Amino acid sequence: VSSDGLLSVEAARDRVFAAVAGPTPSEVVHLGDALGRVAATAVRSPIDLPPWDNSAMDGYAVRAADVADATDDRPVRLDVVGEVRAGQAPTFEVRRGTAVRIATGAPVPPGADAVVPVELTTPLDPSGRAAGPRGRDATGPLPAGCLVHASVAPGGSIRPAGSDLTVGATILEPGIVLTPATIGLAAGVGVDRLDVHRRPIVGILATGDEVRAPGGDLGPAGIPDANGPGLVAMVAAAGGDPRVLGIAADRLEDVTARICAGLVEGADALIVSGGVSVGPYDVVRAGFETYGTVDLWRVAVQPGKPFAFGTARAPGDDGSDPRRHPTLLFGLPGNPVSTFVTFELFVRPVLRRLGGHRDDDLFRPTDRATLLDPVSKSHGRRGFVRVRVDRDATGTPIRDARGSVQARLAGGAGGQGSHVLSALAVADALAVIPEADDALAAGSDVTIWWLDRA
Numbered sequence: 001v002s003s004d005g006l007l008s009v010e011a012a013r014d015r016v017f018a019a020v021a022g023p024t025p026s027e028v029v030h031l032g033d034a035l036g037r038v039a040a041t042a043v044r045s046p047i048d049l050p051p052w053d054n055s056a057m058d059g060y061a062v063r064a065a066d067v068a069d070a071t072d073d074r075p076v077r078l079d080v081v082g083e084v085r086a087g088q089a090p091t092f093e094v095r096r097g098t099a100v101r102i103a104t105g106a107p108v109p110p111g112a113d114a115v116v117p118v119e120l121t122t123p124l125d126p127s128g129r130a131a132g133p134r135g136r137d138a139t140g141p142l143p144a145g146c147l148v149h150a151s152v153a154p155g156g157s158i159r160p161a162g163s164d165l166t167v168g169a170t171i172l173e174p175g176i177v178l179t180p181a182t183i184g185l186a187a188g189v190g191v192d193r194l195d196v197h198r199r200p201i202v203g204i205l206a207t208g209d210e211v212r213a214p215g216g217d218l219g220p221a222g223i224p225d226a227n228g229p230g231l232v233a234m235v236a237a238a239g240g241d242p243r244v245l246g247i248a249a250d251r252l253e254d255v256t257a258r259i260c261a262g263l264v265e266g267a268d269a270l271i272v273s274g275g276v277s278v279g280p281y282d283v284v285r286a287g288f289e290t291y292g293t294v295d296l297w298r299v300a301v302q303p304g305k306p307f308a309f310g311t312a313r314a315p316g317d318d319g320s321d322p323r324r325h326p327t328l329l330f331g332l333p334g335n336p337v338s339t340f341v342t343f344e345l346f347v348r349p350v351l352r353r354l355g356g357h358r359d360d361d362l363f364r365p366t367d368r369a370t371l372l373d374p375v376s377k378s379h380g381r382r383g384f385v386r387v388r389v390d391r392d393a394t395g396t397p398i399r400d401a402r403g404s405v406q407a408r409l410a411g412g413a414g415g416q417g418s419h420v421l422s423a424l425a426v427a428d429a430l431a432v433i434p435e436a437d438d439a440l441a442a443g444s445d446v447t448i449w450w451l452d453r454a
């Protein structure tokens with residue numbers, strides 16, 4: 001806490017994290033539902049991959065020694081004794097002077113130690129005449145023999161068993177996010193269900209007598225609800241399971257009833273937007289205190305004041321079950337940009353911790369930027385300004401000789417008000433203005449936090 005009674009961003013975040021019991025328990029999901037989920041336990045390969053030596057080419061399985069002297073001028077003739085297709089166990093052995101036609105992905109038959117690609121062969125009929133052109137597709141009737149026009153090294157065009165993975169190899173570690181590639185990996189070793197963290201359940205409540213559901217009549221003094229749907233999307237994008245608690249009027253009974261509904265639903269966290277100031281109609285704090293304890297914090301951040309945090313338990317939960325953790329309560333300021341920034345600072349990292357992400361995967365990636373516009377802000381607060389970054393035609397951020405990206409205030413000079421949704425919507429990143437700087441001149445070095453680019 002600084003001399004003026006403000007909590008630093010880090011101190012506030014530490015206090016929030018101190019209330020997080022740990023990641024949610026695991027559940028089992030099919031691979032088809034696993035995209036974006038977080039692995040809860042390590043997964044080991046139950047098989048060697050490939051499970052057996054297989055051919056990397058369409059061609060002929062041979063003994064490399066038989067074709068060691070083959071050249072274009074002096075091709076080697078082999079008898080074709082059979083065929084092995086993908087999905088078929090080999091029924092032929094490759095003896096001296098023979099070959100077995102083989103398809104890509106088919107098991108290499110016993111006796112063979114190399115595959116000659118079909119491009120290096122000519123099929124022969126029973127009389128020894130060419131039965132087709134050199135290197136034609138390895139389709140059609142099985143030829144009686146073949147000419148091999150080049151030598152192949154032992155092991156050539158064979159993918160050995162276990163060359164990708166050996167049985168018991170770790171394919172997923174706890175905290176790994178399931179991507180298309182890791183889902184493909186799990187499927188590729190025959191694993192079709194995964195132990196993943198349950199998505200944190202997050203109740204979302206907008207408040208304000210003036211706040212209207214989308215499509216509702218605004219009347220003379222209403223505004224559409226930006227924060228409810230915005231928070232639902234932010235929670236989902238952070239890996240949470242959002243539960244809509246609606247829009248509460250600025251009345252304690254309404255706020256309390258909806259908070260209660262969220263607690264009863266088993267929410268890991270509740271996010272309430274608006275109504276946390278100290279005005280006469282700001283009843284969120286009292287609503288939280290009906291079920292738990294909450295503190296109104298003065299955090300040295302702009303935007304983002306006021307911010308309330310606490311914990312609560314559902315009615316009837318006396319805390320005796322150690323597996324039931326208290327619900328985290330977040331009271332965010334109602335101005336939509338403030339809601340967004342405080343979510344980024346204090347809620348998103350916590351949702352990721354709850355969701356099982358690793359410690360190095362809780363926060364936004366940062367970068368160095370040159371801020372091309374001047375900015376000013378309140379003394380002693382850390383500013384988070386919404387910026388756009390210059391990009392080339394491929395969408396890649398343009399970097400100067402020092403490696404810094406070029407950032408400009410989103411929405412221009414008028415875009416930084418905490419109510420200006422239009423500027424927030426086009427921002428690529430948040431630029432951090434240190435507490436000590438009341439203003440920065442154009443061209444200043446800043447740190448930015450990259451936001452999702454959907």
Ligand code: AMP
Pocket residue numbers: 206207208210211223224225226227228273274275276277332333334335336
């Ligand atoms: P409050 O934090 O309740 O004092 O609200 C601060 C400002 O944010 C007021 O101008 C509210 O009208 C506005 N506001 C609060 N909640 C929402 C919401 N859900 N959507 C859009 N604006 C809101």
Ligand code: MG
Pocket residue numbers: 207208209274275334
């Ligand atoms: Mg309000």
